[in-house]
Amino acid sequence: MxxxxxxxxxxxxxxxxxxxxxxxxxxxxxxxxxxxxxxxxxxxxxxxxxxxxxGLPEYEDPRLKPVAVDGGERKYYRPDANENPLNAWAHKTTLKASDAKGPLSGRTIAVKDNVSVGGLPLGLGCSPSLLKDGKHPISPIDAVVVQRLLAAGATIKGTATCENLSMFALSYTSHSGVVHNAWLPGYATGGSSSGCGALVSIGDVEEARRSGKDSKDYSLGEGVDMAVGGDQGGSIRLPAAYSGIYGLKPTHGLIPYTGIAALNPLIDHTGPMTRTIEDAALMLGVMAGYDGIDPRMTPESPMPDKVPNYAGDLQAWVAEKDKVGEWSAEGAAKGLRIGILKESFDVVGLDPSVADIVKAAAERFRSLSAEVNEISVPLHKHGAAIWTIAARPMMPHFVGGNPPDLLSHTMPHLQPNPINQNYFDTLAHRNPAAVNVLMNAAHMQRKYGPSLARKAHSHVWELRAAYDKALEEVDVLLTPCNNTVGPKQPASTAKTEENANGFSERLMDLFEPAIGNTLNTCSFNVTGHPAMSMPVGWGKVKEGGGRLPVGMQVVAKRWDEANIFRVARAWEVGGRWVDS
Known part of the structure; x- marks a missing residue:
């Protein structure tokens, strides 16, 4: 036979x-x-x-079964322009776990539109034509972070607009259109977690209005206390910087990525975006910990019951300093060692005024009694190139819906269509970066074969070691986060009678404003170090009148988020950023 x-x-x-x-x-x-x-x-x-x-039926892991919520049925809707003036919401809902009480009780949260929320569409910021059956799938699962937030008492208010396939650093490539900066509509709020940045910052804008510090009266819509962002090259930190909030990319493997659409497991991160540093610490403590599914997690990842109490530890540290008389504008940072990363101020495209604002923010630590030194990591100037070559070949692999090499939960409900002419036609003038990723990967394979990516991976270890060595001398490294304040949304995205969908053929108008935006952020995605953007001042916009936030990036040893929170909290004793 x-x-x-x-x-x-x-x-x-x-x-x-x-x-x-x-x-x-x-x-x-x-x-x-x-x-x-x-x-x-x-x-x-x-x-x-x-x-x-x-022929086997799809398998849905019972560990990802949606959490039971008040009211039973999960309902959602797409808000109209009157309710969603910043275009920051993808879909709205109200989900609260039945009888859940915890540290996030009473707090409202939005999640990036690449995170699975059972019963809601998973939009990815892209046209439904790129997905199976021409539809955004309705998620049958809750991502692990969604389960944990609901169990902690949070109320999930919806999904937040994200950039097309999470592949853009500004906020105008989403299939639904541009996302406006809450501080100044018409200007970018950063990407790819663009809606998250806008929704969280609404609360600060409203507070500024109530106190008379902001006289604008345009409509904002409903905001949230916190958001779950995603970050492969800066996509939490950049919208946080542009929007004037806190955005943490935690240590790689600290928070499970299970149930979130991936770009490459090497660089995939999810983390909190909040209005205060205390909320960032609180949210991280809820989200972190091994889940038994995500291959990004390693033996270094803590079990859920071993996750540090980041919020409690921060509170205890402040209390101890207050007890010995150090919690003041003269002594709050005493004992902290601050490193200003020299090469981070030499990146292409860094606006001199932004550099000056970040340097002034860093120098504040001297008056707070910290030890402040300039630190040189020469390899940092090659960090973005190492990130690009190490990560790029695998990104088309995931855009095309292929599983990773290591066992993981692959979200079978999310099935992209084959990459073909429709992919190019749909994205070339909406998000050219998504097309460029494919072109880059094909170029690498055609000219260099796999050897170049292998070489880049070896340099990732070198880059990690270089940062590790620098962090032996200091507790944190400081860099600029956003190279400029939020630029004006490109004219080519404007809707006109001739251009109903809001995008023209001027492809480079879309690409140019984003060039260089991730030069200080992406290297920490491949090395895995925790990095957070914190707001430290205002910069003037180039076109017209107005001002927008500037962010400073704080980087610590792997698994040392606690020092990031301490450094940021001590800095605030010298005065809040909005008052600068």
Missing amino acids: SIVSLSTGEPTCTFEDVKAIAGANGFTIPPGSVDETAFHLFANAFDATCEAVS
């Missing part, structure tokens, strides 16, 4: 199929040969195995 008859009884692969399969691997099998007959048999046996798995 043949192998085929053991499986299906009838061959499904022809000799032409065998020829094509061999050609795809760069070789030929002599036609009519014994070899061809054998591999034809093997191909049919393998195809029968494929069909056996293809």
Whole structure:
């Protein structure tokens, strides 16, 4: 009996199929040969195995079953422009776990539109034409972070607009249109967690209005206390910097990424975006900890019951300093060692005024009695290049819906269509960066083969070691986060009678404002160090009148988020950023 008859009884692969399969691997099998007959048999046996798995029903891991919520049924809607003037909401809902009480009780949260929330669409900021059946899937699962936030008493108010496929650092590539900065509509709020940045910052804008510090009266819509962002190269920290809030990319592997659409496990991170440093610490404590599913987590990742009490530890540290008379504008940072990363001020595109604001913010630590020194990490200037080459080849792999090499939960409900002409036509003038990723990966393979990515991975270890060595001398490294204040939304995104969808053929108008935005952020995605953007002042916009926030990035040793929180909290004793 043949192998085929053991499986299906009838061959499904022809000799032409065998020829094509061999050609795809760069070789030929002599036609009519014994070899061809054998591999034809093997191909049919393998195809029968494929069909056996293809016929199985989709499996939904019971560990990701949606949390029971008040009211039972999960309902959602897409808010109109009157309710959503900043275009920061993807979908709105109200989800609160039944009888849940915890540290986030009474707090409202939005999650980036690449995070699975059971019963809600998973939009990814992209056209539904890029997905199976031309529809955004309704998620049958709750991401682990969603489960944990609901269990801690939080109320999830909806999903926040994100940039197209999470592949842009500004806020005008989403399929739903531009996301406006809450401080100054018409200007970018940063990406790719653009809606998260806008929604969290609404509370600060409203407070500024109540206190008379902001006289503008444009509509903002409903905001939230906190948000769950995603970060592969700066996509939490940049919108936080542009929006004047706190955005933490935690240590790689500290928070499980299970149930969140990936770009590359090497660089995937999720983390809190909040109005205060205390809320960032509180939210991290809820979200962190091993989940038994995510391969990004390692033996270094703490079990849930071993996650530090970041908020409590910060409170205790402040109390101890207050007890000894140090919690003052003269002594709050005493004992902290601050490093100003020299090379971070030499990156291309850094606005001199932004550099001056960050330097002044860093120098404040001297008056707070910290030890402040300039630290040089020469390899930092190559960090963005190392990140690009190390991560780029695998990104098309995930955009195309392929699973990673290590076992993980692959979100079977999310099935992208094959990358083809429709992909290019849909994205080239909406988010050219998403097309460029494919072009880059193909160029690398065609010209260099896999050796270049392997080399870049070895330099990731070198880069991590370089930062580690610097962090032996200091507790944190400080860098600029956003190179400029939020730029004006490109004219080519404006809706006109001739251009109803709001995007023209001026492709470079979209690309140019984002060039260089991640030069100080992306290297910490490959090295895994925790990095947070904190607001430290105002910068003037270039076009017209107005001002927008400037962020300073604080980087610590891996697994040392506690020092990031301490440094930021001590800085605030010298005065809040909004008053600068």
